[in-house]
Amino acid sequence: MTTRDDTRIFEKFSQYIALVGRGQKSGKTMNQAQAQDAMARILNNEALPEQVGALLMLLRMREETTEELSGLLLACRQTLPQSISTLSSIDLDLGCYAGKRRHLPWLLLSVILLAQQGYKVFMHGLEESDSNRLYLDTVFTSLNIPIAKSVEEAKLHLAQRNFCYMSIKDLHPQMASLLGMRHTLGLRSCMHTLAKMLNPANAKASVHGVFHRELDNHHIEVAKILGESKVACIRGDSGEVEATPEKAFSMQYLQSKNALTREFPVLLSQWSHQTRQLQVHALPQVWCGELDSPYGHAASIGTAAVALSCMENLSTEDALSKAQKMWDERNKVWPIV
Missing domain, CATH: 1.20.970.10 (Transferase, Pyrimidine Nucleoside Phosphorylase; Chain C)
Known part of the structure; x- marks a missing residue:
């Protein structure tokens, strides 16, 4: 009443x-x-x-x-839970809310690549059950990678493997409820933009992915208004925070309060065919060298390079070179048992 x-x-x-x-x-x-x-x-x-x-x-x-x-x-x-402030020394924040349509989320291999080098990566997102996209919740479950249900579990996963993933349902239930209004309203709202910008663990650097033109500039301008630094945004595959290797793309970023742009070249000369069904288990197979995927390799390198460029203020060439070297020297044993 x-x-x-x-x-x-x-x-x-x-x-x-x-x-x-x-x-x-x-x-x-x-x-x-x-x-x-x-x-x-x-x-x-x-x-x-x-x-x-x-x-x-x-x-x-x-x-x-x-x-x-x-x-x-x-x-x-x-309105984030106070316990989130106990997560410290996070190097990279990735808000993964778009899901994938044409390709697997190769960004996961980029995260594992960075984690092997000692970078701590905090990932968060939300699965939309009525969507035909592939979300990280499904990927993690299919590959038996634990999903953190609490900040304490996130700490444990970060200590074990230098990266973790939390659903915003567990991280910020009120925001999750508002994101869920898409099913009632029939349209997405600014809540999806806010979730990508959230950086809940106050990571040193945050990289966002968008789909529509000009939204990348919006993300950087918001970060500038709030006095943030080391924030980057790309127009990623399906709007996800993942490089699109089949075409050149720009990284809008904020360094020392300056809004700048870095250009990334085409990383894959041949256009990749769209698959009818995304086979999640191809991710560990490519990582372990059991399966060749030119697209997966290029997307993983490109996404890692974007993160490195943002975190360390590296030029495009240096970031791509470092990411490729990390890939060539990676431990090919799948890190999650």
Whole structure:
């Protein structure tokens, strides 16, 4: 039963709907403080489901400003579990929310490659059960790689193999619930963008993947507004944080408060055929040298190079050279038993 106090709380939230929803001529954008307050109210259940859906869809139709995204992101970070702060010295954050359609998630081999060199990598994502894409939850389960269900388990996995994966359902249940509204609303919202930007473990570097043009610039501008450094974004395969070796691509990145661009060349001269079914067990086979996959090799090297370029401020050539050397000298024993 809704009380009078509840009504007052919900009326406070309606001001943000009115602010952005008055139409093309009268509608305005929220400043950072307003966006942060709006998201804080959502995450604290101080908005009705109808209000939440209305605001998210209004923002999608108009497209969020970088100032709005920065405020929304701050509220999401402030409601992370306090235990996440005990994860320290994470080198790389990867938000993996897009899933794969045409190719396997070769980014996993890039992560293992970096982990063998001592880099600690924190991965997070969400599986959308009604999607025809392949998500890391399924990949990890199929390959018997444990998924961390808590921060303590994440610490254990990082200690054992220098990388871990957590579902946002366990990491930030409120955000997971909002991400799940896609099934009700029929469209994705800014929550998917915020999840990729989240960097929950406060890693030293964070690399994002997007699909649509110009969104990579948005990610970097938000990081700049929030005073972050060592943040990079690429237009990755299927929108995932994975290099597309069949064509040249750009890495937008932030180093020492400067927004810059690095160009990566075509890494695979021959276009790869799309497979009808993604065979997950090809990942360890390629790693162990039992199966040859020119695409998988090029995607793994390219993704590792993007991460190295961001973490160590390496040029494209140096990053690719270092990633290839790491691949050639890797321990070919599959690291997860």
